[in-house]
Amino acid sequence: MGKNQKRRxxxxxxxxxxxxxxxxxxxxxxLNLLLFLFPSEERVTLTLFNTIAYALAVTNSYIWNVFITFRDSAKGSTRQRxxxxxxxxxxxxxxxxxxxxFNALFQALGVPTWIRQNLAKGLAMLASFTASFFMMKYFVFKDFNRRYPGREQSSRKENQ
Structure with missing residues (x-):
C-alpha cells in the first residue's frame, strides 16, 4: 500500500x-416534512416516508461522492452503478x-412522538452511514485497475 493510499x-x-x-x-x-404534512404512527407509512427520505439522501450522496470523495476511482461504469x-x-x-x-423501543419507553422519531432516525442514519462508507470504499468505488493491472482496457470499454 503506497503513501497516497494511506493518506487517502x-x-x-x-x-x-x-x-x-x-x-x-x-x-x-x-422525513420531518413528510411527517409534518402527513402525521402517522403506522409502520408501513413510516417505512414509506423513511424510504423516500433515504432515497433522496442517497441520490445526493452518489452525486457528491462521485465528484469529491471517490473521484479518483469513480468511473461511472455499469458495474459501479x-x-x-x-x-x-x-x-x-x-x-x-x-x-x-428504535422507534418502537422509544415508543414503549414513552418518549414523545417527534423526539422518538428523530432519535430513531438519527440512529438509523448513523448505522446506514457507517455501512455505506465501507461498502462504497471497498466495493462500489474500489479501484480495480490499481489492484488488477490488466483490467484497464476492460474498464475503458465499460465506460464507452
Whole structure:
C-alpha cells in the first residue's frame, strides 16, 4: 500500500463525513416534512416516508461522492452503478430496520412522538452511514485497475 493510499483513507473518511452532513440534512429534513404534512404512527407509512427520505439522501450522496470523495476511482461504469444500487438497498434495509426498531423501543419507553422519531432516525442514519462508507470504499468505488493491472482496457470499454 503506497503513501497516497494511506493518506487517502483518512481524507476519504473526512470527505465522506462532510457529505454525510448534507445527506443527514436531506434525509431528516425530508422525513420531518413528510411527517409534518402527513402525521402517522403506522409502520408501513413510516417505512414509506423513511424510504423516500433515504432515497433522496442517497441520490445526493452518489452525486457528491462521485465528484469529491471517490473521484479518483469513480468511473461511472455499469458495474459501479449496479454495485452502488445494491449497497444502497442494503443500507436502506439497515436504515429502515434501525429506524423502526428504535422507534418502537422509544415508543414503549414513552418518549414523545417527534423526539422518538428523530432519535430513531438519527440512529438509523448513523448505522446506514457507517455501512455505506465501507461498502462504497471497498466495493462500489474500489479501484480495480490499481489492484488488477490488466483490467484497464476492460474498464475503458465499460465506460464507452
Amino acid at each position: 483513507g483518512p481524507l476519504q473518511a473526512l470527505q465522506f463525513s462532510a457529505i454525510g452532513v448534507t445527506n443527514a440534512v436531506v434525509d431528516i429534513g425530508a 449496479l454495485v452502488f444500487i445494491i449497497q444502497g438497498l442494503i443500507s436502506l434495509g439497515i436504515n429502515n430496520a434501525v429506524f423502526l426498531g
